[in-house]
Amino acid sequence: MRLLDSLWTEWKIALRFLLDNRLQTLLIVFGIAVGSAVIVFITALITGLQANVIERTLGTQSHIRILPPDEANRVLPAADGALTLLLESPRAQRLRSISNWQDVRDVLDQDAQVLAVSPVISGPALARRGVARASVALVGIDPQRYQRIIPLAEELVAGELRVGAGDAVIGTELARDLGLGVGDKLRLDAGEGREAVVDIAGIFELGVRELDERYVYLDLKQAQTLLDLPGGVTVIDTTVAQIFEADRIARRLARLTGLRTESWMDTNGQLLNALSSQSMTTEMIRVFVGISVAFGIASVLAVSVVQRTREIGILRAMGSPRQQILRVFLIQGGLLGLLGSACGGGVGWGLVQVFNLLGPRLFYIPVDPTLVPLAMLVATVTGVLAAALPARRAAHYDPAVAIRYV
Amino acid sequence: MSEPIMPDPREVLRLEGVRKSFNLGTPLESEVLHGIDLRLCAGELTALIGPSGSGKSTLLNVIGLLDPPSAGELYLLGRPTRMVDDEMRTRLRNEAIGFVFQFHHLISAFSVLDNVLMPLMIRHGKPSAAEIDLARSLLDEVGLAAYADKKPTQISGGQQQRVAIARALVTRPPLLLADEPTGNLDTRTAQSVFELFHRINAQFGCAVLVVTHDPRLAANCARTVQLVDGQIVSDALNSPLDGQTPPPN
Numbered sequence: 001m002r003l004l005d006s007l008w009t010e011w012k013i014a015l016r017f018l019l020d021n022r023l024q025t026l027l028i029v030f031g032i033a034v035g036s037a038v039i040v041f042i043t044a045l046i047t048g049l050q051a052n053v054i055e056r057t058l059g060t061q062s063h064i065r066i067l068p069p070d071e072a073n074r075v076l077p078a079a080d081g082a083l084t085l086l087l088e089s090p091r092a093q094r095l096r097s098i099s100n101w102q103d104v105r106d107v108l109d110q111d112a113q114v115l116a117v118s119p120v121i122s123g124p125a126l127a128r129r130g131v132a133r134a135s136v137a138l139v140g141i142d143p144q145r146y147q148r149i150i151p152l153a154e155e156l157v158a159g160e161l162r163v164g165a166g167d168a169v170i171g172t173e174l175a176r177d178l179g180l181g182v183g184d185k186l187r188l189d190a191g192e193g194r195e196a197v198v199d200i201a202g203i204f205e206l207g208v209r210e211l212d213e214r215y216v217y218l219d220l221k222q223a224q225t226l227l228d229l230p231g232g233v234t235v236i237d238t239t240v241a242q243i244f245e246a247d248r249i250a251r252r253l254a255r256l257t258g259l260r261t262e263s264w265m266d267t268n269g270q271l272l273n274a275l276s277s278q279s280m281t282t283e284m285i286r287v288f289v290g291i292s293v294a295f296g297i298a299s300v301l302a303v304s305v306v307q308r309t310r311e312i313g314i315l316r317a318m319g320s321p322r323q324q325i326l327r328v329f330l331i332q333g334g335l336l337g338l339l340g341s342a343c344g345g346g347v348g349w350g351l352v353q354v355f356n357l358l359g360p361r362l363f364y365i366p367v368d369p370t371l372v373p374l375a376m377l378v379a380t381v382t383g384v385l386a387a388a389l390p391a392r393r394a395a396h397y398d399p400a401v402a403i404r405y406v
Numbered sequence: 407m408s409e410p411i412m413p414d415p416r417e418v419l420r421l422e423g424v425r426k427s428f429n430l431g432t433p434l435e436s437e438v439l440h441g442i443d444l445r446l447c448a449g450e451l452t453a454l455i456g457p458s459g460s461g462k463s464t465l466l467n468v469i470g471l472l473d474p475p476s477a478g479e480l481y482l483l484g485r486p487t488r489m490v491d492d493e494m495r496t497r498l499r500n501e502a503i504g505f506v507f508q509f510h511h512l513i514s515a516f517s518v519l520d521n522v523l524m525p526l527m528i529r530h531g532k533p534s535a536a537e538i539d540l541a542r543s544l545l546d547e548v549g550l551a552a553y554a555d556k557k558p559t560q561i562s563g564g565q566q567q568r569v570a571i572a573r574a575l576v577t578r579p580p581l582l583l584a585d586e587p588t589g590n591l592d593t594r595t596a597q598s599v600f601e602l603f604h605r606i607n608a609q610f611g612c613a614v615l616v617v618t619h620d621p622r623l624a625a626n627c628a629r630t631v632q633l634v635d636g637q638i639v640s641d642a643l644n645s646p647l648d649g650q651t652p653p654p655n
Contacts, residue, residue, distance in 0.1 A: 008531040012520075020515035314511045317472060318573075319500020320528045321493060400472040403507065 010324060013315075014331040017308065025336070028300040032340020032379065033347060035293040039286050040348025040375050045355070046282045048365030050275050054243065057268060060206045062118070062149045062237035064250045066108075067260045068098045095123045097232025104236060104257050111256075113240050113249050116148035119233040121223045125190040127170075127216060129178040136174065136216045138190065140223025140233075149237045152204055152217070158182045159202030164219040167201035171212030175203045188216065190226040198222070293379065294386040297336050301329055301390040312394050313402025326395040333387025334380045341379030345372035417484065418580045418613040419446040419469065424478035426464055426636075438464045440636045441478065446613040448580060451604065453624035454617045456633035462617045463585060465633065469615065470503055470583050471495045483580060500529050504574030504612075506584040512558035512566055512573075518545065519554040522573045529577070537576075544572040547609075548602060564595035571602060575610060582606070584616040588623060600626060 018025045071091045078084040098104060101119055108117040121140040126133055143163055147153060152169070153161045159182035163169055168186065180186060180200050189195045198218065205212055224230050240249050243264070250263035265272055305312070312325055349372055352365050426439040438461045446452060456462050467473040468480065471487060474495070480487045482502055487495065499505075504525075512521045522541040523533045533541070545551050548568035553561055558569065567587055574582055584603065588596035600616075600623050607614045616627065624630050625644060632640040 009527040012527065013515075016513075016515040310511065311513050311515075314507075314513060315524070315528065316496070317470070317499065317505050318525045318528055319496050319498075321496045324528065398473075400467045403472075403511065 007327070010327040010331055013328045014335060017304065017328070018332055018335060021304065021307070024300060024304070028296055028336055029340045029343065031296045032293050032336060032383075033344035035289045035296075036341040036344025036375055036379055037347040037351065038289050038344075040345050040371060041351045042282055042285055043375075044348070044352045044365050044367050044371060046278060047368065048352075049363065050278065051366075052363040053271070053275065056207070057271060058243060058264060060150060060208050060211055061264060061267075063239045063243055063246045063264050064114075064237075064253060065262045066098070066104065066236040066238065066253060066257060067262065068096045068234065069258075069260050071096070095227060095229060095234060097121075097229050097234060098236065098259060101233045101236060104259065107257070108236065108238060108253070111253075113242070113245070114253075115239045115241055116145065118142060118145035118149045118237045119220070120146065120235045120237055121220060121227060121229060121233045122235060123190065123223075123227040123229075125188050125216070125226065127174065127178065128187045128189060129180065129184075132178050134174060134177050135214070136170075136188070137214045138188065138216050138218060138223050138226055140218050140220040140227075142220055146237070149239055150206075155204040155206050156202050157205045159200065162201040163217050164221075166196075166198055166222070167218075168198035168222075169202040169204060169217040170200060171215050172203055172205040173209060173213035174216070175200070177213070186216075188226060190228070192228070194226050194228060196222065196226055290378070290382060293337075293340075294382050297333050297383050297386040298389060300336070301333055301387050302393070304332070305329065305390045305394040308394070309397060309402050309405040312397050313399045313405065316397065316399035317403055322395040325397075326391045329391030329394050330384050330387045333383040333385075333391070335383070337379040337381070337383025337386075338376060340383075341376040344379075345375050348372070348375075414447070416447040416449070417445060418448050418482070419615075420444070420481040421469070422479045422481070424465075424468060424475045424480060426461075426468055426473065427476045430476060437476075438636050439468065439475070442636075442638060444631065444638065444641075446581070446615060448613050449607065449611045450629060451607040451614045451627045452616070452629040452631055453627035454615055454631050454633060455619060455621065455624045457619070460633045461636040462633055464636075466583055466585050466615070466617055469581075470505060471499050500525055501577065502579055502581055504577065504579040504582040506567070506570050506574050506582070506587045508586040508589045512569055514558050517555050517557060518550065518561065518569050521558060521569055522576050524573060525577045541572070541576055544575055545569070547606075548572045562595075564591050564599065567591060567595075567599050568602060571599070571606065575606060575612075578610065578612075580612050582612050582614045584614070586617055586619070588618065588620065596620070596623065 071093055073088055073091060075086060075088070105117055105119055108114050119142065123138055125136055125138045127136045141163065143161055157172060159169070161169060170180065170186070175181065178186065182200055182203060184200050185197050186200060187195060187197050218226070220233070224232060240246055246263035247265040250261040250266070254261040315325060349367055352367050356364055421442050421444040424439055424442040425437060427435055427437040429435045442465060454462055454465070464473070468475050471482070475488055478488070482498060487498065490498070513524065516524065519538070519541055522544060523537065526533045526537050542551060542554060545554055548571055550561070550565055550568055550572070553565065558566055561569070571587070587603070588599050591599060603614055603616060604626070606612070618624055627644060629641070629643050631638055
């Protein structure tokens with residue numbers, strides 16, 4: 001209570017000092033505002049851009065794929081003392097089912113970090129219509145489960161998501177290549193005489209050429225029959241809540257299941273690399289803008305301390321403790337930071353809205369509601385820290401000398 | 407520590423062999439005050455006179471606890487002060503001493519009323535209604551009640567000095583120090599400011615020490631202390647026949 005009462009005086013003096021020197025205050029507030037606006041805008045922009053890129057990337061793939069272990073040659077151990085010369089040719093990886101995949105699925109369903117689990121069987125085939133042929137990937141899914149990994153129904157441009165009983169869903173590119181529309185028939189040839197004719201029930205567009213050109217969605221049963229893996233699945237797709245923990249979770253799931261796992265971070269190394277370089281660049285811009293704002297505040301207050309030498313002397317002579325003088329200037333630094341960043345935060349936020357409305361409309365930038373308050377908090381703390389040196393100097397003025405300063 | 411050595415209830419300030427040197431321990435060391443003994447009592451109005459460079463301001467800084475003496479002891483309200491730390495000196499300045507400086511030294515960013523209240527704000531934050539009333543009555547006392555909300559830059563030098571006096575009195579200090587309070591004012595204004603000191607001295611009963619180099623003003627005080635080359639050369643009571651009422655007892 002006593003501290004609060006005493007802070008009242010510091011507030012009052014700090015505010016009066018700032019208001020008394022209006023032009024100086026306005027100029028530095030403007031400077032801080034520009035800095036904060038840049039920080040807020042660039043942070044929102046880059047965060048938005050990255051979220052967008054990640055969303056697009058992960059919108060068409062699972063976060064962690066669980067695969068059967070690779071087949072490897074087993075080398076018999078050599079007898080003691082015998083020298084073994086080994087010529088090994090790696091084994092071809094045939095399409096194999098995950099053994100006991102139902103159990104694995106059930107275990108994953110219970111896992112707290114895993115959001116969705118979808119067993120999938122996928123393998124190569126040829127699609128034929130008349131004389132036209134295209135190489136495709138058959139993907140057998142359980143639509144309900146698969147929907148939670150990739151919201152296929154939302155990406156349909158024609159027809160509906162219906163994959164059972166002789167129905168298939170294909171991508172727009174494939175439909176165009178083969179001249180297919182909803183209701184048309186398509187012959188699928190998975191080799192070794194396993195063929196089926198399916199009806200096109202729906203056409204999707206995921207926006208990734210590779211997928212739109214090659215994916216043919218069937219139900220599990222049809223795909224199992226075509227790929228000659230009755231009752232089997234080749235992949236279990238999963239999503240997780242914390243996407244940037246995916247590689248760590250993938251390693252844990254590998255240990256848990258004894259299977260091979262692949263996270264989106266493994267398969268998108270370049271993307272992650274680009275994103276992290278971008279983050280680092282943004283971080284550097286933020287740090288340097290922050291530093292220049294801090295120096296701005298410090299230099300304005302340093303000037304102010306000199307300008308107010310005599311007044312500081314009077315306050316000290318009237319019994320103002322060093323700590324009080326110190327706090328007066330720290331509060332000024334904090335206030336400048338707060339005021340400048342409030343203006344700048346508003347401007348930065350406005351810039352983002354303008355970008356969203358009038359920009360190239362490549363993507364929408366959402367502004368995290370905590371961004372501006374956070375920027376203000378950081379700027380205020382920076383202001384207080386920047387004020388530390390001038391404030392210390394003011395607090396250590398000798399009142400007998402300061403009071404005679406002209 | 408706070409036991410008064412000489413239990414005179416009227417004694418406000420006592421200096422015993424106070425010396426002040428600058429640049430101690432360097433080749434430039436110079437002693438400005440050479441052993442000052444001085445005693446000020448409540449209700450006394452004392453003028454401190456002396457030529458320029460005699461050490462008046464230095465003495466005032468020492469008495470005002472702005473500068474510690476190099477040797478000797480200064481008792482304020484019976485308590486020795488030479489060895490106390492900066493924090494304590496600062497508190498004593500706020501509680502026991504009122505300052506009036508030559509150049510008024512108001513804080514231009516604050517209104518006249520806030521300037522008067524400043525020592526109280528420094529002490530405990532937001533002033534109470536009673537304290538604001540006190541400040542207003544002090545402004546009334548110095549004839550500036552109507553200027554309470556003006557800025558110091560909007561009033562004349564004489565008025566500023568009277569605001570400074572009101573400010574020095576707002577804490578009801580037992581000791582009021584004034585450093586050439588009229589040095590910057592024309593004769594008539596100076597005279598009226600000086601009369602104000604008399605009135606305050608009579609009314610508030612505090613010990614008042616006024617540094618001046620105007621012999622006519624000094625003659626108006628009950629007591630004149632003359633400082634030459636850092637030593638007190640005379641300390642005399644003026645005759646009350648000089649047209650002034652003697653300090654009340």
